[in-house]
Amino acid sequence: MKSINEELRSMPDRGPDRGHEGVIPLTHAHLDQALGLSQVLNWPYRLEDWKFALELGHGLAVEAEGQLVGTALWWSYGAAFASVGMIIVSPNAQRQGIGARLMAAMLTEAAGRRVILNSTREGEALYTRLGFRPYGAVTQHQAVLASAPPVDPGVPVRSARPEDSCAIKAIDETASGMDRRRMLDALLAIADTVVVERGGEITGYGCVRRWGRGGVIGPVIARDAVDARAIIAALAASHEGDFVRIDVTQKCGLASWLVEIGLPQTDRVISMSLGEPPQAAPGAILFALSNQSLG
Incomplete structure (x- = not known):
């Protein structure tokens, strides 16, 4: 090679x-x-x-x-x-x-460092020649959100507090396999953030912030798809009538639900890595990216 x-x-x-x-x-x-x-x-x-x-x-x-x-x-x-x-x-x-x-x-x-990126189909061959290898895919969903889905009352979602920062960073590293504390400090300073808390333990979180044509939801990290949907619904509640975008991993299985709630798929990119890709630990799943560049 x-x-x-x-x-x-x-x-x-x-x-x-x-x-x-x-x-x-x-x-x-x-x-x-x-x-x-x-x-x-x-x-x-x-x-x-x-x-x-x-x-x-x-x-x-x-x-x-x-x-x-x-x-x-x-x-x-x-x-x-x-x-x-x-x-x-x-x-x-x-x-x-x-x-x-x-x-x-x-x-x-x-x-x-091991390097990750999200590539269009057109760029995939170039990055492959450079030694990058695919390890997943991301689907982009966006539209003016006519109405937010209801939040599952069985999921204890609440607004994040400053003292949640350490727990958010810990669960993020579990799910992403990377030390993203600096990125999270920047995001938490500008985003509206919610967490799922059970028995005093933070088991998921999500952010929404002003970006591009409207608002972008992400990252979203949760223990399962039920919690992830509740986090997204809570974040979307204040953005009815706004242009909303979310980029989710293909393997997380949320794409069809996002289409159902009025966020159609508009693009798909390939996640690639130079070196071994990051590996999640058990207990948390990365559902939505902060955006395609940041991961």
């Missing part, structure tokens, strides 16, 4: 081999232009979403004649894992090796 750098050099759109030449840090000064790049692709990011992603992670950029033409971001989850996303190359700068240089620089920065 070829090494990652050998594969990068062999990409058909790479052009002359220039390593990481021209790759610079993505800064706040780039964000207005980054927003423009994502709008060209009809990605729903707001300027606030770019700012949140950059401040949480590590950004890389390529400029041409003073204009931003490429972006890539990655987020560290402890010393063992990283997630990558928001990889964009301007349509006017295609086939100049920009994407290859960004990818090479990003993998160099994240070296020593």
Whole structure:
């Protein structure tokens, strides 16, 4: 098998081999232009979403004649894992090796970590050549939510309190297999969060926050699908009439229920990893992602 750098050099759109030449840090000064790049692709990011992603992670950029033409971001989850996303190359700068240089620089920065991403069908072959392997799939559901489903009265859902933070982080690591404490600190500061508590023990949680065209529900972690549906229903209750998006793992089995409550499937991506993917421990299940880039 070829090494990652050998594969990068062999990409058909790479052009002359220039390593990481021209790759610079993505800064706040780039964000207005980054927003423009994502709008060209009809990605729903707001300027606030770019700012949140950059401040949480590590950004890389390529400029041409003073204009931003490429972006890539990655987020560290402890010393063992990283997630990558928001990889964009301007349509006017295609086939100049920009994407290859960004990818090479990003993998160099994240070296020593196992890397996860969510890929479109179009990108799957490229990532496979780089050594990434599929380990699951994610379905995207979104629409203007006409009405929220009822919350199962048998599930003890309540609003999260500051003192729940440690328990939320612990159950998140159980379900995700990764140390995502820093991401959760950022999310809990801006999201509406609920938990399921039984006998004084937090057994699940979920977040909803302003993002993109409306609100995004996620992460959602629970012990089973009954609790997950109750968490989602509680979070959706304050977003009736709003545009709502949720990205769920295919294996969690919630897709058909989401369609039933008025959130049709609009896309499907492949979850891939470079190295062994994260492994959940018994007791909690990751149902919904925070978003496709962050995982």
